[in-house]
Amino acid sequence: MGEAKRRKEALGDKYGQEQTILPWLPITKSQAQMFYKWTTTGAWIGIGLMVAFWLIVRIIGPGFGWWQVQ
Template sequence: MGESKRRQVALGDQYGQDKRVVAWLPLTQRQANDFYRWTTRGAWIGIGAMVVIWVTVRFIGPALGWWTVQP
């Protein structure tokens, strides 16, 4: 009997299913990795948006404000 067949017999119904992060939490390892990947991507998008807003407020806003001020 090969290793795969032995593992299938040993695991029974659990064979081929994703492993859970914690036994009492219905969250698989794949779902945890997907969540980590999405939150990391979202954080970088947020950082990029914050930089764009900061540049706009700090440099572009004052540069455009000189012609709108009435004497």
Template structure:
């Protein structure tokens, strides 16, 4: 009997399913990785938006006369 068959018999119904991060938390490791990927992309989008707003306030705003910084 090979290792895969022994593992299949030992795990039973759980064989081939993604493992949970912790037994009492119903989040799989794959879902946790997807969450990290989404939040990382969201953080970069937020940083980009912050830079765009900053550039608008610092350079474009005064050029259009929105703020008088004298």
């Protein structure tokens, strides 16, 4: 308990608040983690759509007579 009291006295009003990534950037660590999660998910969705489009153009399309590949 002594360490927590010393930390609370040292931090003052900032005690219990989330830390920011950089002092001059008002983004908290939890916001950065959420951004990372969303961008990773978006990247995987984009990769999946690109693979699906490639399958349609390269394999399924020529079978139906679309986009003659030579």
